[in-house]
Amino acid sequence: MDPAADTLMLPVRDYDLAATLDCGQAFRWSCRPDGAWEGVVAGRWVEVRSVPGGLAARTAEPVGDWHWLRQYLQAEVELAAVLRTFPDEPVMQAAVGACTGLRLLRQEPWECLASFILSSTKQIVQIRQIIDLLCRRFGEPVAVPLGHAPAWSFPAAGRLAELTETDLRACRMGFRAPHLLQAARRVAAGELNLDTLPALPLEEARAALTSLRGVGDKIADCVLLFSGGFGRAFPVDVWVRRALCELYFRRRRRPTPRQLRQFADTHFGPNAGYAQQYLFHYMRRRAATDTP
DNA sequence: ACCCAGGATGGAA
DNA sequence: TTCCATCATGGG
Numbered sequence: 001m002d003p004a005a006d007t008l009m010l011p012v013r014d015y016d017l018a019a020t021l022d023c024g025q026a027f028r029w030s031c032r033p034d035g036a037w038e039g040v041v042a043g044r045w046v047e048v049r050s051v052p053g054g055l056a057a058r059t060a061e062p063v064g065d066w067h068w069l070r071q072y073l074q075a076e077v078e079l080a081a082v083l084r085t086f087p088d089e090p091v092m093q094a095a096v097g098a099c100t101g102l103r104l105l106r107q108e109p110w111e112c113l114a115s116f117i118l119s120s121t122k123q124i125v126q127i128r129q130i131i132d133l134l135c136r137r138f139g140e141p142v143a144v145p146l147g148h149a150p151a152w153s154f155p156a157a158g159r160l161a162e163l164t165e166t167d168l169r170a171c172r173m174g175f176r177a178p179h180l181l182q183a184a185r186r187v188a189a190g191e192l193n194l195d196t197l198p199a200l201p202l203e204e205a206r207a208a209l210t211s212l213r214g215v216g217d218k219i220a221d222c223v224l225l226f227s228g229g230f231g232r233a234f235p236v237d238v239w240v241r242r243a244l245c246e247l248y249f250r251r252r253r254r255p256t257p258r259q260l261r262q263f264a265d266t267h268f269g270p271n272a273g274y275a276q277q278y279l280f281h282y283m284r285r286r287a288a289t290d291t292p
Numbered sequence: 293a294c295c296c297a298g299g300a301t302g303g304a305a
Numbered sequence: 306t307t308c309c310a311t312c313a314t315g316g317g
Contacts, residue, residue: 024298025298116298119297119298119299120297120298120299120300121296121297121298121299121300121312121313121314122297122298122299122313122314122315123296123297123298123315123316123317124297124298125297125315125316126297126314126315126316127297127298129315130314169313172313172314172315173313173314174312174313174314175300175311175312175313175314176299176312176313177313179300210300213300213301214299214300214301215299215300216299216300216301217299217300218298218299218300219298219299219300222298235298236298237297237298237299238296238297238298238299239298240298256306256307280298284298
């Protein structure tokens with residue numbers, strides 16, 4: 001054990017690390033053969049593993065205040081209480097039954113916004129590759145355990161703001177490059193303050209985000225749900241649309257985006273975003289296992 | 293070769 | 306309104 005390392009124990013039950021860290025809400029985690037997950041949060045390398053009674057975390061350097069990780073993992077959330085707010089119907093029962101322990105993280109706003117700007121029409125594997133390239137090129141090296149492979153922070157908005165579109169395109173992000181660049185510049189200039197979004201009503205926060213080029217309702221809701229604490233934000237991507245159409249609109253005409261929004265806003269309750277993540281994970285897992 | 297991916301946008305029908 | 310092409314890139 002590295003003498004410079006620091007550890008933290010988080011008592012929690014119903015926390016499925018694999019489902020949570022690898023379900024498309026965050027893109028920087030990797031699972032080691034021994035089952036531990038490592039990533040970079042708030043500019044620190046960190047390893048998290050499941051242990052009897054909860055989660056155990058380890059950093060490369062001493063940590064005084066663990067708030068950054070407690071905030072990120074949201075282990076104090078009582079999952080059972082969240083699940084109880086879901087509508088009592090067979091679809092949600094099946095979705096919850098398929099992946100107990102799936103949780104929502106509370107991510108850093110800029111990394112979350114930038115990541116989902118890069119997510120449009122990309123598979124999760126590719127999103128991870130793009131973000132990895134971006135961090136290697138423009139992030140800051142962070143301390144890692146002795147002998148460990150190097151790791152980088154997620155580049156700050158101010159760092160990306162000083163780049164050119166060509167620099168970003170070199171990270172294989174294609175037409176998303178100008179979108180990311182504009183977002184970085186507006187955030188760095190203080191024209192868009194991500195830290196104040198959580199205090200706004202959902203509609204206003206969403207409008208602030210969709211004022212960015214390349215950010216529509218779906219990406220905005222990802223940012224609001226995964227980093228802003230908006231429990232009712234409900235991102236509708238291809239998987240969730242598929243879930244809603246197949247599981248709730250079976251015998252009806254193909255719903256318009258407007259109808260889907262209306263349904264999502266009224267059917268799933270105060271933790272609609274949580275329900276959405278269960279549907280997302282449920283559909284993806286089904287697709288992965290059903291097909292030969 | 294073809295279709296699809298945690299989309300968004302502007303213009304045509 | 307709804308439909309459609311386009312954007313860039315890589316996996317299956």
